Amino acid sequence: MMCINVDSLPINEKIKDILKKRGIQKLNPPQTEAVQKGLLDDKPLLIVSPTASGKTLMAELGMVSHLINKGGKAVYATPLRALTNEKYVTFKDWEQLGLKVAMTSGDYDTDDYWLKDYDIIVATYEKLDSLWRHNSPWIKEVDYFVLDEFHYMNDPERGPVVESVAVRAKRKGTILALSATIGNYKQIAEWLKADVVATNWRPVPLKEGVLYAGNKKKDFVVMYKDGTSRKVYGECPIVAFTLDVISKDGQVLVFRSSRKYAEATAVKISQFMNFVKLNDKKLHEVAESIKEVEDGGSNEKEALYNLILKGVAYHHAGLSKGLRDIIENAFRDRIIKVIVATPTLAAGVNLPARAVVIGDIHRFNRKVIGFTEYIPVMEYKQMSGRAGRPGFDEYGESVVVVRTKSEVDKVMQRYLNSDVEPLESKLGSESAFYSFILSIISSEEDVTERTLTEYIQDTLLPKELAKKYFKQALNWLLDNEFIAQEGEYLTLTKFGRRISDLYLNTFTAVTIKDVLTRNGKGCELAYFHMLAYTPDGPLVSITKAEEDVLLDELDCELFIEEPYDEYELSNYLSSLKVAFIMRDWIEEVDEDTILGRYGIGSGDLRAIVDTMDWLTYSGFHVASVLGLEEHKEVLEKLHMRVKDGVKEELIPLVKVPGIGRVRARLLYSHGIKTPEEIIMNPEKVKQLLGPKLGEKIVREAARAIT
Structure with missing residues (x-):
């Protein structure tokens, strides 16, 4: 395909100047195809192309062309807060055209009225869904929607919101959906009423392979998808391959299935980095900056300090944002040579490397105790897609590690030569479907059963399943007093409006309502446990040793009785652990003590605190709308103490x-x-x-x- 020169694009000269300042003289093949299919003319498009193929620029051109030609507002939706910030920084360039750029995420109980003065708004999917529920006047002006990382629609937790946003967006304006990996893209494009740009073009070619032990000790073979192979030498396959790439001035991302494996692998690699040429001065500066991070635990900082001096780091959600930011920036600046991460990194920030090592193709299923499962093909594609740095590498390499040669063909077939799983609706659960119905009633005017039927028909849900859930959902929402029926119209009750605005799961709301109306004032632990036990509560892992200790240390009566079901008991104990963590936190127990006592990371603690901050706030408002004054007073004080972790006098x-x-x-x-x-x-x-x-x-x- 011929690539279009920027000068020949039918766009404003100032747009061309901004592109040239970024060093862009011509569009690449996927970008060119998108322009030819109407990107600059407000045509709805689904773009499926690999990582680093320029999808963000396509979104920018689509949004800016729309705003200059037609006015209105554009929203760029992402699944992760880290991506929201990343895109916001990129889009600030367009303020040179007089367009105002803003970002928003979190704090669901607000209509963000201040955004009325902005043209490009970057938000998470959840935040966009929440803004619709609040009916802010400016949201009606949004008529261009970029839906990034659209494959998140397959995620069991985030998928329902992504689909819900897509259903509304295609009814309210132009959609531009972006993804690196969608197997059934033709079906999805038809559903979105969009044209397709689907390509395998990458700015840096990708060599995919499988890494296994050779016939001799310390020999390891990389068998590539194209039939070629090469050998690497060392103590173990991951270390051998990693050192081989680094010795040729490359960087490596190693993915492991758990935090424990990631940390252990980083330590193992670091033991062999004495043979690698490193910038010791800059590594020392990065390591020193790790010591100064306020939101990190002492043990984490010490472990990372020693690793970074050797050019290695680990990365997972247990680390605080401050620590993760330093590691990511030092890797981008090519100071750190190796990051060993859990797969969450592959779905998050833009962090390409010369080579990617996928150390595990199995993972534990938390919902089925003791059970492991294959990772999805989509997850493999997300990880392998990080290989190859534009401007630095002639090609990228990704390898899957297996134990024996007999596994090579199986892995080749399952991952390297296979299409990704099709996108399917995740609205097919009671919790997701009920929340979807509530969100439509909260954001639309004059809602009838027919209105809801039209929205439901716009989802990807199989028609029979949707029909089955519809009556069930209406009855449940009526019975639990979220909605009321006035003639043919459906409206929110005062309780339903508050729950919708708070962005609470409907089952969370019912749990809080039932527990508070059934019980008198309780101890702090009882409130924390109740909130953590809801579907919106944070999950933490529980060791066998902790199970008895948690119950033995219980010193007050909980609102919720201990269940007999093994899975529910696991959730019950997880919630109890969260409750103990939160009680220590608001009693001003030292952060390092909390991390050590409960075996969690600083990132875990911050995530737990953030979630419980929102849940105590929500609990206070549920008690308030129900007129439960005793509970309201306790929850209000708990909320004021949770954010900063203080006793009442502070x-x-x-x-x-x-x-x-x-x-x-x-x-x-x-x-x-x-x-x-x-x-x-x-x-x-x-x-x-x-x-x-x-x-x-x-x-x-x-x-x-x-």
């Missing part, structure tokens, strides 16, 4: 920006207990916190009380 101080649990306790212990006392004692505050920080805190305290 609540006034942590309301001042810049004051967290440690600084608040320091000020309080020296007799400064309120924002007013901060203002009255500026010199003492500077003495305790340091001159610069102290002065800033005094200014913030003054703002906080005005």
